[in-house]
Amino acid sequence: MPLTNHHSEEEVNQLFSRVAGKYDLMNNVISLGTQRAWRKALFNQLQVGPGADCLDLCCGTGDLTIALAEQVGRTGRVIGLDFNQEMLKLAEKKARARELQKDIELVQADAMHLPFKDNSFDVVTIGFGLRNVPDANQVLREVQRVLRPGGVFGCLEMSQPTNPIVRLGWKGYFTLFPVFAKVFGGNYQDYRYLKKTSQAFVSATELKHMMEEAKLTAVTVTKLNLGAGAVHTGYKA
Structure with missing residues (x-):
């Protein structure tokens, strides 16, 4: 059964237009100040080399996109894709x-x-974006389509801690998360939505199965912050 986001694309687009200016700050809050370390963990898994053709999905304000460009150098190609113009x-x-x-x-x-031909990229990434799309399974199918054989997909995303004590603390933290909106001058309802999508997203194991169903192979999972986040990688055969 597809994992779907019940908000319309236009509603989500408008939300991200409103939060764009504070999005980096709130991502830092939501990842407990460790989003840079999380991105480093992603790149340690991907091992992106010079000259690679790369696509960063739901690129937002461009942190992963820029990191890819720095790794592939002038001989590579990097495209950052997002549906929101403000981002x-x-x-x-x-x-x-x-x-x-x-x-x-x-x-x-x-x-x-995706507006790209089959077998177009060596590397496809997505960071903190899969939980916000209307149909994550459809995105994964598109990833598999545009990857070249042997190409790698890397996903950095929130996850669900499996340890009961950690999970309880994680839920408590997210209860307070929308309150930060007032501190940072944001809209309470917008950050309540971001809280909901972060908490409701699938577990690392479930996402691994989704990637395999999309015909990605050799899928690996690296849990972060005791399972609060995870890096997933998979390849196109």
Whole structure:
């Protein structure tokens, strides 16, 4: 059964337009200040080399996209894709600040219907985005389609701790999470939505099965922060 987000695409698009300016800060809060370490764990798994053709889905403000561009160098190709224009504006600003604007192509499009041919990329990534799409299974099928044989997919996402004590603490933390919206000048309901999608997303084991159902192979799982997050990697045969 498909994992679906019951908010419409337009509702989610409007939400991310509202939170774009504070999105990096709130991602830091939601990951307990460890999102940079989490991204490092993702890249340790991927081992992206110079010259690779890369696609970063739901790229948001561009942190993963920029990291990919720095790894593949001038001989590689990096595309950052997001459906939200405000997020892409921030990604472009970051790329210019790092003098990488010529090395990164930013595309506004739907991750469930990628505007690319089959077998186009060596690497596809998604960070903190799979939980917010209307149909995560459809995104995974699209990932498998656009990857080249032997290509790798890397997903960095929130997860569900399996240890009962850790899980209890995680739920308690997320009870307080929307209150941070007031501290940072945001909308309580917007951050309540982000809390909900983070808490409701599937476990690491379930996501592994979803990737395998999408015909990705050799899927690995690396749990982060006692299971609060996870890195998943998988390959196209």
